[in-house]
Amino acid sequence: MISRRAFGKLVLGAGATAPVWFTRNAISAPKPGDELVVGIWGGIQERIVREYCEKPLVRRFGCKVSFVLGGTPERRARAYAERGRPSFDIIYLNVFESRQAVKDGVTQPPSPAVPQYAHLVDVARLGGYGVAINPITIIYNRKRGRAPITSWKDLWNPEWRGRIAWPAFPAAEGAAALLMSAKIWGGNENDIDVAFRKIRELKPFAAISSSQDELYQMFDTGVCDIAIEFGSLSLKYAETRNADLMIAKPKEGQAAALNVACITAGAPNQKLAEEWINLHLSGPCQLAYAREMYYSPTVDDVPVPAELKPKLVGSVEAAQLVDFDWTSVIHNQRAWTTRFNREIAS
Amino acid sequence: MKSWSGAVLAAPATLWLLAAFAAPLGVVVLLSLQPGSDPFVKLALSPSVEQFGAIFADPFYLSVLLKTTLLAVGVCIVTTLLGYPFALWILSLPARWRPAAIAIVLIPLLINVVVRSLGIELLLAPDGLINDALALFGAPAAKHMLYNYGAIGIGLVQVFLPLMVLSLYDVLQATSPRVLEAARCLGASRTMQFFTVQLPLSLPGLRAGLTYVFLMASTTYVSARMLGGKQAWTSGMLVWQDVLENLDAQFASAFALVMTLIAIVASLSIASGVKQLTPWLNGKPGKPWMLPRPVVIAMEAIVPVLARAGFALALLLLLLPLGLVVVQSFNDVPQAAMAGFRHFTLRWYQQLFGDRLYFDSFWVSVSLAAGTSVVTVLLATLAAFAVVRGKFPGKPAVEVFWMLPLALPQIAIGLGMLRLLQTFTAVPAFLGLLAVHVTITLPFCIGLLRASVQQLDRSLEDAAANLGAGPVRRIFWVILPCLAPGLAAAGIVALLLSFEEVTVTSFLTTARMTTLPVRIYAEATYSLEPTVFAISSLLIAMTGICLFLLCRVVPLDRVFSR
Numbered sequence: 033m034i035s036r037r038a039f040g041k042l043v044l045g046a047g048a049t050a051p052v053w054f055t056r057n058a059i060s061a062p063k064p065g066d067e068l069v070v071g072i073w074g075g076i077q078e079r080i081v082r083e084y085c086e087k088p089l090v091r092r093f094g095c096k097v098s099f100v101l102g103g104t105p106e107r108r109a110r111a112y113a114e115r116g117r118p119s120f121d122i123i124y125l126n127v128f129e130s131r132q133a134v135k136d137g138v139t140q141p142p143s144p145a146v147p148q149y150a151h152l153v154d155v156a157r158l159g160g161y162g163v164a165i166n167p168i169t170i171i172y173n174r175k176r177g178r179a180p181i182t183s184w185k186d187l188w189n190p191e192w193r194g195r196i197a198w199p200a201f202p203a204a205e206g207a208a209a210l211l212m213s214a215k216i217w218g219g220n221e222n223d224i225d226v227a228f229r230k231i232r233e234l235k236p237f238a239a240i241s242s243s244q245d246e247l248y249q250m251f252d253t254g255v256c257d258i259a260i261e262f263g264s265l266s267l268k269y270a271e272t273r274n275a276d277l278m279i280a281k282p283k284e285g286q287a288a289a290l291n292v293a294c295i296t297a298g299a300p301n302q303k304l305a306e307e308w309i310n311l312h313l314s315g316p317c318q319l320a321y322a323r324e325m326y327y328s329p330t331v332d333d334v335p336v337p338a339e340l341k342p343k344l345v346g347s348v349e350a351a352q353l354v355d356f357d358w359t360s361v362i363h364n365q366r367a368w369t370t371r372f373n374r375e376i377a378s
Numbered sequence: 379m380k381s382w383s384g385a386v387l388a389a390p391a392t393l394w395l396l397a398a399f400a401a402p403l404g405v406v407v408l409l410s411l412q413p414g415s416d417p418f419v420k421l422a423l424s425p426s427v428e429q430f431g432a433i434f435a436d437p438f439y440l441s442v443l444l445k446t447t448l449l450a451v452g453v454c455i456v457t458t459l460l461g462y463p464f465a466l467w468i469l470s471l472p473a474r475w476r477p478a479a480i481a482i483v484l485i486p487l488l489i490n491v492v493v494r495s496l497g498i499e500l501l502l503a504p505d506g507l508i509n510d511a512l513a514l515f516g517a518p519a520a521k522h523m524l525y526n527y528g529a530i531g532i533g534l535v536q537v538f539l540p541l542m543v544l545s546l547y548d549v550l551q552a553t554s555p556r557v558l559e560a561a562r563c564l565g566a567s568r569t570m571q572f573f574t575v576q577l578p579l580s581l582p583g584l585r586a587g588l589t590y591v592f593l594m595a596s597t598t599y600v601s602a603r604m605l606g607g608k609q610a611w612t613s614g615m616l617v618w619q620d621v622l623e624n625l626d627a628q629f630a631s632a633f634a635l636v637m638t639l640i641a642i643v644a645s646l647s648i649a650s651g652v653k654q655l656t657p658w659l660n661g662k663p664g665k666p667w668m669l670p671r672p673v674v675i676a677m678e679a680i681v682p683v684l685a686r687a688g689f690a691l692a693l694l695l696l697l698l699p700l701g702l703v704v705v706q707s708f709n710d711v712p713q714a715a716m717a718g719f720r721h722f723t724l725r726w727y728q729q730l731f732g733d734r735l736y737f738d739s740f741w742v743s744v745s746l747a748a749g750t751s752v753v754t755v756l757l758a759t760l761a762a763f764a765v766v767r768g769k770f771p772g773k774p775a776v777e778v779f780w781m782l783p784l785a786l787p788q789i790a791i792g793l794g795m796l797r798l799l800q801t802f803t804a805v806p807a808f809l810g811l812l813a814v815h816v817t818i819t820l821p822f823c824i825g826l827l828r829a830s831v832q833q834l835d836r837s838l839e840d841a842a843a844n845l846g847a848g849p850v851r852r853i854f855w856v857i858l859p860c861l862a863p864g865l866a867a868a869g870i871v872a873l874l875l876s877f878e879e880v881t882v883t884s885f886l887t888t889a890r891m892t893t894l895p896v897r898i899y900a901e902a903t904y905s906l907e908p909t910v911f912a913i914s915s916l917l918i919a920m921t922g923i924c925l926f927l928l929c930r931v932v933p934l935d936r937v938f939s940r
Contacts, residue, residue, distance in 0.1 A: 074900035075907065078735075101892055101900035105622035106884055112417050112625055113796055136417075200608045202623055239525055242608040245715040245905055252716065253504035255521060265905075272712050366415055366624045374438045377608055 061303060064094030068304045071111070071123040074101040076324055077291075084317035085308055095304055104129065111138050111296060118296035121305040124163075126204040128358035130292035131159030135359065139294035146306045148313035148331055153350045156330035159358075160294035161309050164318075164327035165345050167286035167353055168208040171266045172258040173251065174278040181280035184216045187234065187258065197239040197247055197256035198231065201372040202365050205241075208287035209260040210368065211356045216284055221360035224368065231376055240377045244269075251277060262289065264326035267343055288353035290330065384768015388776055391761040391820060398813035399783050402794025406786070409793075410632035417625040429632030439616070439633070446613040447640060449527055450596035453534045454588050460535070461542035461587065463689035465550050466572070468543075477929040480547075481922060483540045486696055487874040488921045489703065490895045491537060492902045493914045495604040496714055497699025498533045499524060500706065502605075503717040507702065510718075525607030533601040536695050538594055542587040543692075544871075548829070549583030550576060569681045570674065578656065578664070585652040586825055590784070592648065593641050597787040600880060600899070613637050617789050627793055634790035641785035700918060707911035714906040726912040736897065736913050743877055743893040746808070750815040750876035751869045757816065758823035758868055759831075759861070765824075766831040784821045791817065792885035799886070807891045811883060815876045822875065823868040830864025 068089070072078055078099060086097045100107065100119075104126055111123050115138050125133060133139040142149055142161050149161065156162025170181050178191060187196065199205035214220055214227035238256040241247040248269050250256045263279045263286060270277035293312055295305045311317060318334045321327040328345040329336065336344060345353070361368075411425035433439045468479040486494065501507050502523040509519040523529060553576060561571045599614030606612065613633065620630035658664050669677075706714065710723035730736055764770070765777060783791065791814060799810045834857065842856045858865075880895040887896045898910050 074897060075905050099892070100887060101897060102884055102887065103900070109622045109625060110796065110885075115418065240608045242603070243902075245713050245902075246607065248713065249499075249503065249715045249717070253521070255504055273716075366620075366626055366629075369619065369624055370438070373611065378438070378611065 062093040062095055062301065062307070066093070066095040066301055066304060068095055068097045068122070068301050068308060069100060069120050070097060070308065071100040071102070071107040071120045073103070073124065077124075080317065080320045080324060081312065084314075084320050085311040088311055089304070089308055093304065093307070095301075097308075108133070112136070114296075116298055118298055118300070120296050121299040121301045122308060123294050123296060125160065125292050125294055127159065127162070127288065127290045127292060128204070128207060128356075128361055130290075130294050131358045132362040133294060134159050137297055139296055140299075146310050146313070148310050148333075151331035151333040152313070153330055153332060153347045155288055155350055155353060155355060156290055156292075160292040161313065162290040162330040163293045163309075163312050164291040164321050164325075165330055165350055165353075166262045166264045166289050166291065166327050167345060168205050168260060168289045169263045169286040170258065170280040170282060171251075171261050171263070171270075172278055172280065173274075173276050175276050176257040180278065181258075182283055184212050184282045184284050186280075186282075187260075188230070192258050193234070194236055195238050195257040196234055197241040197250050197259040198234070198237045198376065199260050200240050200242040200377065202369050203242065204289050205260055205262065206372070207356075207361055208289060210372070211361065212260075212284070212287055212354065215354065221357045221364075224364070228371060228375055235376070237376075248273065264328065264344075267326050285352055285354040288355040291327070382770075384764045384773070385770035387760045387764035387768055388770060388773075391757040391764075391780060391824070392776060394757055394813075395780065395783065395817060395820065398795070398817045399786075399791065400779075401798055402791055403782075403786060405794040405797050406631040406634060406790050409627050410635050412628045415624070415626040415628060417627070419628060429629050430636070432629065433633060433636055442611045442616055443613055443636065443640065445527065445611070446596055446637075447644070449531060449534070449612065450592050450644075452531055453538060453595040454591050456531070456535045457539050457542040457591050458584065458588065460539060460688050460692035460695070461546050462572075462577075463685045464539075464543050464692040465546040466576075466685070467689050468547055469550055477925070481925045482693075482696060483543050484870070484874065484925065485918055485921050486536070486700060487540050488877060488917055489700065489914050490878055490898050490910075491600050491880060492604070492895070492898050492906075493703055493910055494537060494699055495533050495601045496902075496906070496910075497702045498529070498536060498601075498605060499715060500702045500717050501698060502529055502532070506717045507698070524605065525609050527606070527610045529605040530602045530610055530612065532695075533605045534595045534598060536699060537598075537601060538591045539692060539696060541590045541594075545583045545587030545590065546580055547583075548586075549580045552833075553579050567678050569678045572681075573677070581652050581656050582659070585648055588648045589645050590822070592644050593784040596641055596644070597637060597785075599787075599789065604902075614787055614789065617787050621789055621793050630793065631790065634787045634793075637787055638782075638785045638790075642782075645781070645785065703911050704915045704918065706908055707915040709908060709911075711908060714902075714908045714910055726908045729907075729909050730912045730916075733909075736894065736909070739892050739894040739897040740913070742891060743895065746811060746815060746891075746893060747873045747877040749808075749812050750819055751873040753812065753816050754819045754823050754872040755827075755865055755869045758820060758827045759865065761820075761824050762827035762831040765828055780824050781821050783817050788818065788879075788881040789885065792882040795882070796885060807886075811886055811891055814882050814886065815879060818879060818882070819872040819875045823872050826868045826871060827861075827864050830861055830867075833864075834860055 070081070072081060078101060089095060089097060104124075107120075107123050108125060108129050111118060111120060111133065114120070115136070123139065130139065134141050139160060141159070142152070142157050144150065146161060149157070152162065156165070170184065170187065172181055174180065176195065186192075199209050201207060201210055210224070210227050210231070211221060213230055214224050217226045217230045219226035239250055241250065241259060241261075244261065244265055247256075247259055247261055251259075251274055266277065266279050270279065293309050295302065295309070299305050313331050315334045318329040318331060319336070322329060322336065322340050322344055326343050328350070330350075332347050408421050409419075410429055411427070412419050412422060413426040413428040464483075468476055471479055499506070503509075504519060504521040508523065512519060557575055557579070558571055561575045566574060597614050599612065599618045602610070602612040602615050603618070606615070608615075617630045617634050617637070620626045620633065653660070705719065707726055708722050708724070709719050710721040710725065761780065765773070795810065795814055799805055838856050838860065839852055842852050847855065878895055880899050883893055884896045884899050887893070892900075894913070898906075901907065901910065
């Protein structure tokens, strides 16, 4: 038997929570004229998703897709500033930013609402939907070294002194380089001093690289002979421009790096966003990335052509990539950036 | 002019800047007074000086501020040394060639700063044009010309030289030929005419040029980032990194305010220095000065050679990167940053015409620039009349306020504006961008139009009034026709500055508002293809044609002469 007082409380409680039900983010079916807003990099990535995601999505739902182009920092800063009232439905981030964005309530964790989620490899299920695996490793001019690179520790071989282009922190390559340095010299994400100390030993650097174009130009012109960079894009560069470039497979492993598609928390077009990501994880789009940029598929149901297989990371290799505690990295990002600027870059 | 009319005329520009500049500035000030680095900080009412303490206690930040200031001073000196010979060269041309010379100055302003910086990269790269030239003479290659303060300085000189040339040309052409003739009759050589007549009389123009160049050079980050390669740090790069990469708006805001303070001190120093050197502008006699004869002889021998070298360098700096842009648009290389010509191709033009995206962005840029130009000229004209002819309380303070947007780093304006636009979500994206673009271009146009209004012949208005023309007729039949060259100059400058703006726009861009510079910048953040050179080459050609057609209506040399 419920007392009158308790009944009154229940009614009051129901009244108080009713607005939540009425105002919750409705997941309605897409209708013609809806506009999906996607924040992504420009250039070839934009062209691929326009062909393999936008066209089928528009055909199926009669919707409109608008792109906000730019680098990851601009997109991420805007998404953080818009937390709770996003203008984006989907933003593409790098691996470490995507996991923190979920923790910060800026983007949603991945869910089975996207059918292809079932086929995602484990490393691509954190922080969003990993759409492309693009590991970070050492790349070098094979004619300028006496022996092939087999370990991250080879960077400390005196023969490379003064010829290293070290990646800027906190870009993905810079973060991976710092964390791999910590790992191989006995440190970790929570004990980073050793990494800074060891990297300082490598000075003077031939350059601090802050973009792939810039780095490849340095290789073209002999400014540097060794660097840390995305392996897949570097393979494309090696095939088209620099036959002497080698992409190392260090025994400690390559660093995990992924492009991650993230649905914003409170996305205005939830269903369309899920459909978009499903298209991005579908065979045609994954293979287009693989063909054009050697970005490896993140789903296990895409039949990779035999000629592409040696150039990509398979699901078994993906599981062996070195992953890090990105929460710790994000927590320390500002302090490490300041330290990097002073101790390494300056 | 009635006593209240000055305040009324000053009101539109002031209100615009209060909404589109003072409000974001207020947000930046509030953020700078918050402790910690939480990206979701709730603004606390109790202010904290933690961020400022961190800046002033850290030798690294202080050294970056010092280096950036020195870099901006260096850029000011070089643009002055190159700007004078170039402005004098334009003056020396026959009238029919002056529009073409002005076009050489204006065209680079229309090319995106990313593409212009790429042009400098192609020049300084280890396999770039300079090393190719050195190789012809058997000289060893200079492999380290890029990614240092020198490279940033060259890039900034190339970007800001047009502003200095236009500022100097503006005052140099206003110098009466009779004064020069008098100096000649008194035996002054060409060199001495310059040092004793043209240089002192052009100091107000130099003041404007130095102020523009210093303020913009000390807050830049796109060129600095591309040419400094993250090894040479500037204040703008630090603000960019803290706002976007570290999401530490509090520290970035404090740093931006320190930069603003330095910019204000520098502007006041420039103004004070020029005031000391131009006592006659305040009704005081100038101090006579004498140069020993041997010095004069030496100057007459050396200065013409240096002036010719300076002119040639300025011409090269303005045109060579543009030439490289055109050449690269036919170069069959996979990435834009690749130096050296491989094979001829039309592939980038085919890709450009097969893709509507660049043209969509181009039209967004054109409509935004046109809107900015119209609104800015309207506000600036009223403001110029308020300053020149009106008297109202707080006039000096209002004038300083109008110039402030130049002193605050544009990324900080973007940060403040982004926060505001998220609060006032009903503001359409176009209006938000227009508000910021007008804010950025307004100080330039007020400066230009203020001088134009000062030059208006009041006797013409009096004559029209005596003949019975009312205020409206006088505005449309006397004032506006006399002001037309100034209006056209301000309109062109606003159009060009808005068209190439990327710093704030990339921060505020939305799905439907991707401008051409933002598209190019977005591609540059990933991997830039030479398609950008193709569209830039088309822009160069189109600008040339537009300026040629404009010359038929209003000769460009007169547009920039008052």
